[in-house]
Amino acid sequence: MTESSTTEAAASGDTGTSPGVESRYGAPKRRISAKSQRWMILGALLLALAAMIYFTVGNAIGQITHTDVGYTIVSDTEAEVDFQVTKDFDATVQCMVHVLDNSYAVVGADIVTLGPQDGSNPEDRSQYYSTDVRTESRGVTGVVDSCWDAD
Incomplete structure (x- = not known):
């Protein structure tokens, strides 16, 4: 390592060992809370129910x-x-x-x-x-x- 790269490493807080996980892969992703997961599942179920009703009624009207x-x-x-x-x-x-x-x-x-x-x-x-x-x-x-x- 040269003197200038050592000063840059010291200024950035890097000790010269291996780069940290965050600098290599980015910040860890946040997990979705259990409450948000329940709302998403409920929304998907309501959407599926609405689609089923729409297609059932839509097929019955106008059908011979x-x-x-x-x-x-x-x-x-x-x-x-x-x-x-x-x-x-x-x-x-x-x-x-x-x-x-x-x-x-x-x-x-x-x-x-x-x-x-x-x-x-x-x-x-x-x-x-x-x-x-x-x-x-x-x-x-x-x-x-x-x-x-x-x-």
Whole structure:
């Protein structure tokens, strides 16, 4: 060590041994208090709950669902298909109804248009419908293939 570096080391409080941990790595980080950790966990849980509610309610509104209820094979050229559709009250929906034979081939099809409906309770969004479908040959089942928003 030269004389000037010795004076600088003495002035800075360094004795010339090894540099201190603080000068090498910086000041130690402060720990988060237990109270702050609890508030952060509570905030994260509330945020997750709010997101779950938002996505659950958001997916239920405006969603169109359909369920097959039953069918009646009236004759070799006709079948009746009963189904349930859940939609918004003011929505106009179209559903594709198929009649299938024993090899799952489509022997009859019909597009049913379902207009706006009255109601105010969420349970009123679901309505039962029935449609007659003309067929090319005798069917063995009737199903709703899909429903979509016609607006």
